[in-house]
Amino acid sequence: MNLDKDQQYLQGLKKGDRRTIENLYAQFSRQIQLLIEKNNGDAEDAKDIFQEGLMAIYDLANKKDFQLTCPFGALLYRICRNKWIDKIREKNKRQEVRLSEDLRSIGEETKDVLTLAEEAQQQSSIQAQRQTAFLQLSDLCQQLLNFVKKGIPAKDIVDQLELNNVNTYYRRKNACMGRWKSLVVA
Numbered sequence: 001m002n003l004d005k006d007q008q009y010l011q012g013l014k015k016g017d018r019r020t021i022e023n024l025y026a027q028f029s030r031q032i033q034l035l036i037e038k039n040n041g042d043a044e045d046a047k048d049i050f051q052e053g054l055m056a057i058y059d060l061a062n063k064k065d066f067q068l069t070c071p072f073g074a075l076l077y078r079i080c081r082n083k084w085i086d087k088i089r090e091k092n093k094r095q096e097v098r099l100s101e102d103l104r105s106i107g108e109e110t111k112d113v114l115t116l117a118e119e120a121q122q123q124s125s126i127q128a129q130r131q132t133a134f135l136q137l138s139d140l141c142q143q144l145l146n147f148v149k150k151g152i153p154a155k156d157i158v159d160q161l162e163l164n165n166v167n168t169y170y171r172r173k174n175a176c177m178g179r180w181k182s183l184v185v186a
Helices: 003-015 018-038 043-061 072-135 139-150 154-160 166-185
Strands: none
Touching (some): 003 043, 003 072, 018 043, 018 072, 043 072, 072 139, 072 166
16 A cells, blocks of 8 residues: 555645646546446446545545545545445435336326226216117107207297197107106116
8 A cells, every 4th residue: 555645645635736636537537437337327427426536535534533544546436336326226216216106197097097987988888778768769759859959949849740739749848758767767
């Protein structure tokens, strides 16, 4: 262990000496980049981690009782490695949270789709029941209810169906509606 060189790195880092920092980059940045890239990172990640590692050593060096007990490069490597592991864990947690949110959202959407499908099926079934019941009505009732559905005025319906008068129309209409409802419920 070259303590003199390592101590020079520490002192230069503490003072913010530009030449020392450039030497640190030249000597150790490639090693950190290889570490990061080998573990699913890229060059940008490596630059960030390297800088964070230097800042961590700077903070350590400024502590009163700090003693360098290993080579500078080994300390930097260990710090950068630990910082990268922390970043990966943080990234994985965010992905897990995002994934669980996505799954919950998909679950809610699926639930909504299933509810809509059930409602549509129920409506379709009701429509089929109404249609079947409607076809069981007499021809006169079917014609009368179709005219009512189209919004044709009562007087015109009386004329087209040759009913006696408007009162007969209303009695027939009520009787046809009652019969239709009883067939739908049955």
